[in-house]
Amino acid sequence: MTTPPFFIGVDVGGTNIKLGLVDDEGRTLAYSKIPTDEPSGPSSAMRRVAAELRAMLAEVGMTMSDVASIGLATPGTMDIDKGLMLEAHNLPHWFNFPIRHTLEEETGAPVVLSNDANAAAFGEYWLGSGREFKSMVLLTLGTGVGGGIIVNDSLVEGDHSFGSELGHIIIDYNDDARAIPTGQRGHLEAYASGTAIVKRTQEALEAGEKSSLTVRMKSGEKLTPLMVAEEAERGDELSLLIVMETAKYVGIGAVSLMHTIDPGAVVLGGAVNFGGADAPLGTMFIERVREEVRRRAFPVPAKKTAIRFASLGADAGYLGACGLARQSYLRDHQAPVTS
Amino acid sequence: MTTPPFFIGVDVGGTNIKLGLVDDEGRTLAYSKIPTDEPSGPSSAMRRVAAELRAMLAEVGMTMSDVASIGLATPGTMDIDKGLMLEAHNLPHWFNFPIRHTLEEETGAPVVLSNDANAAAFGEYWLGSGREFKSMVLLTLGTGVGGGIIVNDSLVEGDHSFGSELGHIIIDYNDDARAIPTGQRGHLEAYASGTAIVKRTQEALEAGEKSSLTVRMKSGEKLTPLMVAEEAERGDELSLLIVMETAKYVGIGAVSLMHTIDPGAVVLGGAVNFGGADAPLGTMFIERVREEVRRRAFPVPAKKTAIRFASLGADAGYLGACGLARQSYLRDHQAPVTS
Incomplete structure (x- = not known):
């Protein structure tokens, strides 16, 4: 039907x-x-x-x-x-x-x-992990960090189409903060993206940290966030530390968004999800995000805001695009409820 | 009429x-x-x-x-x-x-x-410095830092009534960041509030910085943000540095909000305004905010987002409350435009 x-x-x-x-x-x-x-x-x-x-x-x-x-x-x-x-x-x-x-x-x-990131957020809001909430923030971790925000059914697209550039909120204003390719410092993306995971891992290895990653890299494999996740799952301490630090940075970004938007849910999407909700590492990751939120947010939002993985995977984009088309159609064609 | x-x-x-x-x-x-x-x-x-x-x-x-x-x-x-x-x-x-x-x-x-901070934001949006924009962020600098956000005519109140707690976005995640009274670290309020201005000034004086503030304090005056502003106006170097550093922190917070909301305007309200748009110090202050935004934001929002002082003063709250009452009334009593 x-x-x-x-x-x-x-x-x-x-x-x-x-x-x-x-x-x-x-x-x-x-x-x-x-x-x-x-x-x-x-x-x-x-x-x-x-x-x-x-x-x-x-x-x-x-x-x-x-x-x-x-x-x-x-x-x-x-x-x-x-x-x-x-x-x-x-x-x-x-x-x-x-x-x-x-x-x-x-x-x-x-x-x-x-x-596309805004559409994915709207997809999760309409049909995925955010469907029971009035407002939602999606943070996507991939090569970069992106996301989308929905407040009371409306996508926050911004007055200059630059809304929800969530990889570019500042989590460290100091002059020695990590930089993104533009040279600008302290943006969340410089800490929590897949690119940042590789960079932070390389720095640790160059500083002499022992890790099973070294073996795989010596055999010619390229260092990737997936490799870090795999070695973390196998018990490599450095890899696990990198994953948990990533969770910490995501939690810090989530707190700024909670104190700005106060959404019903912060949803974590993107390819860098450490296996997601069904994987032990994904579960450790998101629990560490929640811990950082409890530490830094006001008690009420810290307690009440759902923090969970996205559930639509790579379908979120086209589904969200459908949802936005539907919303625009309904706004044009339906008389809203009046009292 | x-x-x-x-x-x-x-x-x-x-x-x-x-x-x-x-x-x-x-x-x-x-x-x-x-x-x-x-x-x-x-x-x-x-x-x-x-x-x-x-x-x-x-x-x-x-x-x-x-x-x-x-x-x-x-x-x-x-x-x-x-x-x-x-x-x-x-x-x-x-x-x-x-x-x-x-x-x-x-x-x-x-x-x-x-x-009340949200109402003040809505007042500036309806009748004040934000009136020509579709969306607006108000940052208020007073004893603390607060604010309000309007996106496409709607106040962002949050799913748990904790929206727009803009003093509590994180600008420094490091363990040595400044703390707010709850002990939580790195929140904007710990840097840019009136309380923080006094604290940063005291620290500088205790570290031996020379300042005309010392004379006034020895004569029994209490150190306040207003006193710092007055001495900055009279050419006191430390006081001016403190004011300009405050502007820097406000600019950093503004960038995170611009990359989240992408508003038409970031409006600066509250009692700590260094004389506002009509005062030389206020003009230097807001120009320093804009400079920090140009340094840290994406070029398009950096160029297009208006950064200005609030214009309704202490009337913003009751006017915004009227505006919110009006909005609710219109939503209940007016048929929206349909195509």
Whole structure:
């Protein structure tokens, strides 16, 4: 059984573009994935997206006219109001491009543009780990640190499309704080990202710390956050210390967000999740995040704010894009409750 | 000329309660102030507020039935959903009290409860320094550091009424960071509040720094942020350094908020404003805040975010309370625009 209206989500990544069709309850009715083929550019990609969407809809006996609205999530910086992608480091040819208008032209459906991290946050809020809360913060740990914020059903996109750049809250103002590639110091991302995990581990190894990581690196393996997680699971002390320090930094960032937004939940997403809720290391990691929060936050939010892993994985982006399309559609088409 | 509907704002402070009547455009039609008389308790105070409101309305030829809604701003922690004041350090007898319901009983009008710092933020957003923006952050510098956040017309009050505790974002996670009275370290308030200004100055004087402050203190004056501001204006180097360091800390906090909320404006309010926009020292202070923001924020928000002083002074609280009452009334009584 499906509940109309129907919505499409398109999540553009550096390698693939994910496409999904959902109903009003967020149930996925069809799903597909096509290569981004970055160098061919965004015009060509949006044409291929539209063709794939028509094929996907045909498989479930629908056409584009059955779709109420399309959500489009893209990486990098953008101008939401104008529907422009401005710059994305993993899509260098997709520069200053009117992507919303282009997909509207190709599909004939209204398109709602959002940042991919914000869309993922909205996905978790609508259907995932944040679904029972009025507001939620998603912190994503990957190569960098990103995230998204939802307050009372509204995504915080910012007045200049720079909202929820959560890797760039400052946790150490001192001149000797760790730097991000721009040279700016003390941003959360310089401590808690996958890149930072590798850097901190390298520093410890160069300082002479003993670790089973050394053996694997000598055999030619490249140091990665996953390798640190694996060795931590196997009992390597340095690796475990690095993981727990990462949790501490995430907890510190969470406290600043709790004292700003006071969300119902802080949800941890992204590829760097140490196995997540089902893994012993993931459980130790998130428990250490909670410990840091209890230490630093006011007692009421420390006690009441849920801190948990994301639950939608890589589907959060297209599902959130669907959710944002749905929200925009409902705002335009539904009379709100009045007393 | 006045534009109905009419709204009342009540701003409860430790010493006085401010009362104002405004029209739909935020024009103040009547204003009054009564002593809080804290020890007599909140029931008695709300009875006196209602009596004063009736007298104030009578003076402009109105009665309570002309009032659409009342906004009530109170300090400390609260449970907004339940309309409770929980705890306020400057109102020790006003503990765990159903203040919203009490004022509704006394006046017969609907009452909207909010935190006083949040109300002040909403006042600046509606009628003051934030009025041309879609979203705004207010940072208030006083004995402590507080503030409020408005995103797309909505006050961020938080899921547990702990939103916008902006003195408690963390700017230094290190173990040797400055502490607030709870012992928790690295919170913005430990650096940028009036209390912190006095403490940092005392430390410098104890470390042997020369300053004209010493002369005044020897003559029996108590060290205050105002005294530091006055001596900075007169050219005292230490005092000026302390003021500029305060600006640096405020700028650091502003960057974390800009990368979280990405507001149209960061507005600086509170008593510690070094004379504000019209004073040479205030101008130096806010220019130093902007410099720190340019150094640490992403280029787009650094360039586009307005950083300015608040403009409503001590009226921001009651005006914001009126604005919140108005917003609640409009949401309940006006059909939103639909396409």
